[in-house]
Amino acid sequence: MKALKVMCLVLGGAAAAGSVQAETIQLGPRPFFLIDQMDDGVLKSKLLSCAERDFERKLFSIGHRGAPLMFPEHTVESNVAAARMGAGILECDVTFTKDKELVCRHAQDDLHTTTNILASPLAPKCTAGFTPAGNGADASAECRASDVTLAEFKTLVGKMDAADKRAQSVEEYMDGTAAWRTDLYAASTGTLMTHAESIDLFRTLGAKFTPELKAPAVEMPFEGFSQEDYAQKLIDEYKAAGVPPEDVWAQSFNLNDVLYWIENEPEFGRQAVYLDGRYNVEGFDPMKPETFAPSMQELADRGVNYIAPPLWVLVTVAEGEIVPSTYAREARKAGLNLITWTLERSGPLGGGGGWYYQSIKEVTRSDGAMFELLHVLAQDVGVKGVFSDWPATVTYYANCMDLH
Template identity: 45%
Template sequence: MRATTSSVALLALAANLAAAVPVKKPRWQHPVPDDYLVSLGPRPYYLVQNMTDSPLKQQLEACYNKPVGIHGWSIGHRGGGTLQIPEETTQSTEAGARMGAGVLECDVAFTSDLELVCRHDICDLHTTTDILLRPELAAKCRVPFTPANATSPANALCCTADITLAEYGTLCSKMDGFNRSATTVEAYQHGTPSFRTDLYNTCGQVMTLESYIDLVDSLPGYRNFTPELKTPPSAVPMPFKGYTQAQYARDMINTFVKKGIAAERVWPQSFNPADIYLWLNEFPQWGAQAVYLDEDADVASNYTAAVAKLPALKASGVNIIAPPYNYLLSVGGPNNDSIVPSMYATAAKEAGLDIIAWSFERSGPLDLVEENGDYYWSSVAPIVSYDGQVYEALDVLGREIGIIGMFSDWSATVSYYANCFDLAGPQGGKYY
């Protein structure tokens, strides 16, 4: 897209900022330090053992003792340890890194004093932190806790925009969940899904965008970044105290610029097309590898339209599309009992778009996905019934469709596969 006069000025400002700060260049080719061991734990091996006999299972078994390292194809969702560790925390990010994720995520929200922090939703503090147990902070929530009664479930709504950065820093993260039947704040804190755990639910350390950058940049083996600019919900209308969506999008990128992080190390994400196009216009190197998160086909009747728009997205400058993986998988094969690439996947590749998918390991045991109406497996749920099919689906995504990265709540699962088949992750600087 052609830059406007004002965006040219902003480009110049961004360039001056970048020139003023020493830029840390990628070191993807450097070996991982000898004293840092990627550790995958038992889950990948359990999943392989749970597969039915097939050439794929044999290939994965042949990798049982293969040395494993850091892979950019493995992207830590909300940190990468989210299956068992509170999300968007130092602990989850360190866990994802230890499990080999080469790219680590921070979902970016803003506080009442317009500082940027890591939180999956601007308004999720009531279910992901202990804010309701802090009376002085709970009093600032835009919807106070209301106990369950005979006709209504327990309710609350607490947003990052309700508190300051300093107040946010005092919170403990917890496993996402709540008790709909709670009549007390203490009881409301519970509700972790049964397939997760509260074993590590012991005051996860919240992160700011800057502390996330510092952490990821300090990790052995050199990791990269994928910040997602969270779209404010209706409860936090924009502009917020004069703070516009455009300035919010600029501030996220400028935080990396200020920190001296090179553009080729960062894959900015957004569901909001305006954010993507602002980055393309005002921060072209950053925008070139921006990830457009697509959920337009969540309504079944929109699926055909979502597929049809893909060539136009590529023509407009978008290089990477990121749908949930259910968009990319269909039921097919000679007996209509196999997981195969979908029409969406085929159209995206034909349009020249690279694909990143989200998010593995959010569903629990696969024998329950159809019964539970699980979102992520919805397109293939009728033929999914055992956990080993995780790797059948991942192989369709990785080697048949050719996605360039997979988000996961338990990075070891994806890291094992990426290491086994030596998959390349997103390549910084590829698009410029």
């Protein structure tokens, strides 16, 4: 019955999805709330001048796990919301179950924070069951997609990604949503999807595709399933669905995955995205090219065409203004297309804006900085798209500036 319910939502949503494509995109009040936080100036005036226009879907606007600012990530409901906000590209983070079926989850080992598994009959199957906080240790659990079969996975319900590390009970542990998010749209249902179902849904919604091959939490090969098998299976599901390669931007933090696609599936490899995690390497500095290993030109020479670092890596501050970083200039010089992540993921931005704004914290004083940063990324850095946890913000900007 659960599988039937999902397919009814995906396929029965065809009429609703048709309305998503045909009707005016619904952006709601948030873009205007953010504009109100901006200092008066040319950019604010330009954005305000677009308030009464009709908005269209934009490829520049990428739904990051759907619309997880308010909806449980990687659920049908989250992605329908993102499409209604004009996201032209939607994301399925791809991992696999015990029986090696591809499903949409941000990590293979996140079921304990993103689903109801700990309160379900499947809890005993978890890699590590719930342990309450005590003796100076946080509450903990670990439940992997690879702990359960696909049929078992499909019995779960998505929830907002959160956990209360002070919890003494499963119920308390599951009730940890940040104050600036909400459980309002997670109260009744969060319908999980396989990767193949996400392809059907996104196509029905009129959106294109950016699947991310997630790092396995299990040792590979997994029961004979190699990393190459995993990378190939992701592409095979688009080929089986008849999706044109130009509609797919396959992503991975593992450069070898990207190089595998370039070599073995060149039509898909042309738009494969290297999610750049080199910021985690000791000594990395986005202002010092000598710390980029491999270099931007070396990546381009190996066939990489798209690279995607976090927001802060692409910008810095000069004379009180947000400007492109050396990293951004070097990437463009090597001919690399830039995508970045993740707008609307930091919560309120007063007082520096947190991790995603660390390189511009001195000029990040209010939520209005989101549009100021977005403007520099689009006009000066030249990014091709921006992931957002609430795509309406990026959709508004892309429409106002007549971006693709």
